[in-house]
Each structure stands twice: as C-alpha cells, then as structure tokens.
Amino acid sequence: MDMSENRSKSMEAKKEAFWVFGYGSLCWNPGFEYQQSVTGYVKGFSRRFWQGNTTHRGTETKPGRVATLIEDKEGITWGKAFLISADNKAALPYLSTRECQLGGYITHTVNFHPRPILFTSSTSSASSTSEKKDALLYIAVPENRHWLGAAPLPDIAKQILECKGQSGPNAEYLLRLADFMRDEIPEALDEHLFSLERLVRKFASDMKICLRTLMGEQPREEEKAEVKAVVPSFQFASRVPEKKLRCVNM
Numbered sequence: 001m002d003m004s005e006n007r008s009k010s011m012e013a014k015k016e017a018f019w020v021f022g023y024g025s026l027c028w029n030p031g032f033e034y035q036q037s038v039t040g041y042v043k044g045f046s047r048r049f050w051q052g053n054t055t056h057r058g059t060e061t062k063p064g065r066v067a068t069l070i071e072d073k074e075g076i077t078w079g080k081a082f083l084i085s086a087d088n089k090a091a092l093p094y095l096s097t098r099e100c101q102l103g104g105y106i107t108h109t110v111n112f113h114p115r116p117i118l119f120t121s122s123t124s125s126a127s128s129t130s131e132k133k134d135a136l137l138y139i140a141v142p143e144n145r146h147w148l149g150a151a152p153l154p155d156i157a158k159q160i161l162e163c164k165g166q167s168g169p170n171a172e173y174l175l176r177l178a179d180f181m182r183d184e185i186p187e188a189l190d191e192h193l194f195s196l197e198r199l200v201r202k203f204a205s206d207m208k209i210c211l212r213t214l215m216g217e218q219p220r221e222e223e224k225a226e227v228k229a230v231v232p233s234f235q236f237a238s239r240v241p242e243k244k245l246r247c248v249n250m
C-alpha cells in the first residue's frame, strides 16, 4: 500500500494538473470540472461501507453508511480517476468541503493504475495511458468522528435501506455505485459491494419498498398495484444541478 499525506500536500500545493481517484459517490457524481476521466484501480485497499454519514445520506440521529477504503495488502479497489487542470481553482475547495468538512475524509496520495487498454493503435499511446499515476484520494480512517466500522452485512444493508440524507436515500448511493461498477468495469470483483446490493434489493422486496421510487423514478404500472409501503420520494443527488450537491452550496 503506497499512500502518503506529505505527497498529497505537495500535490495540492503544485500548480499543475493532478488526478483525483474516486471509489464511492465520486465515481457517479464527481461534482467538479475535469479534463478527462479514466477507470482503473488502486492496490493495497479494499472498499467497505464502514464510514458513517450524517449529511448527504444520513442524519445525526440516523447516520447512513458510505464508502471508504481499508488497508488490505492483497486488496484492489476499482473506481474512476479524474484529471483536474492546473487552472481549476474550484475543484479542491469543493472537494475539501464535500469530503473533509462534511464527510470526515482526509487526503492521501496513492498510485492509480489505469485500466489496461485491450487494443490500441500504437504501443506508445498504450504505454503513456496505462502507466500508473499519482492520484489524490479521500479516505475515512477509524479515528474520524463519523467512523462506524465493521458490522454484519445484513445489519449494514438494513441501515442503508432505512437511512436518507440531504442528497437522498442511502440506498441510492449504494445502488448507483453498484450500477457504475457493472456498467463501466464489469470485470471488477467487489464481494462486499455486490453482497450489500443483493441484500438491500432483497430486504426492499420483502418490505414491499419500491426501489424505483426510492431512486426517484416512477414505478411501472404493475409495480404500483403491489407496492404497499412506498418510501416518500425525496430530492435526489441525481437531480442535483451539475457540479452542485444540495448540502454543499458552492
């Protein structure tokens, strides 16, 4: 695991383009301008829904659970890296508010490995785009004020299904991340993420909760008849205007 806080400070101070690696909501809702994005992975970490959240996907009395990374020598976590140009002065302050102030994350720098290109016209382009790169990463560590830590997967799934925050239901966060991984990196494995998704879908079905409504979509005609407990629809992060999150008025 190659992660250092000093490198991240120097990266933030540098006046050149830099990469930010996302492995949770940043994958499907970065919220900042970027020059390009590349799917890929970091080594030495595994993704876990062990970080509590009392703003975007939970409240002080009913905290939700969002993604963080835990050190795991054999671990590989797939996500998406975003290249932020040197003249983009808004991205870092936005991320600092969204991730650090509201979310309890801290910054570190890691090696980001772009997803290998299967076919390319020339070896030079393949080598330049597939080389590992320094990337800024926001990680929640056990010492932070929102940390919840490990719990049995069914308990985490029930908590996610029950919680909601200013950006919408906690289940939306989980399901959109699972959709991102399936759609953009179908070869990536993540037993923790997809087990949680299966459990949330099962519990929602058992409780007759319409996930389509939960995600802010209209249920199909046949679903309307059989659904008893429809979770009231909320404003959803997906409806948040580009580059804005409801609770980060920037």
Ligand SMILES: N[C@@H](CCC(=O)N[C@@H](CS)C(=O)NCC(=O)O)C(=O)O
Pocket (backbone or CB within 6 Å): 021, 022, 023, 024, 025, 026, 027, 029, 053, 056, 057, 066, 067, 068, 098, 099, 102, 103, 104, 105, 137, 138, 139, 167, 173, 237, 245
């Ligand atoms: N740092 C992780 C997790 C970031 C994350 O999920 N942050 C949350 C909680 S502070 C967030 O911004 N959520 C916005 C949302 O839930 O729509 C990533 O790289 O994606």
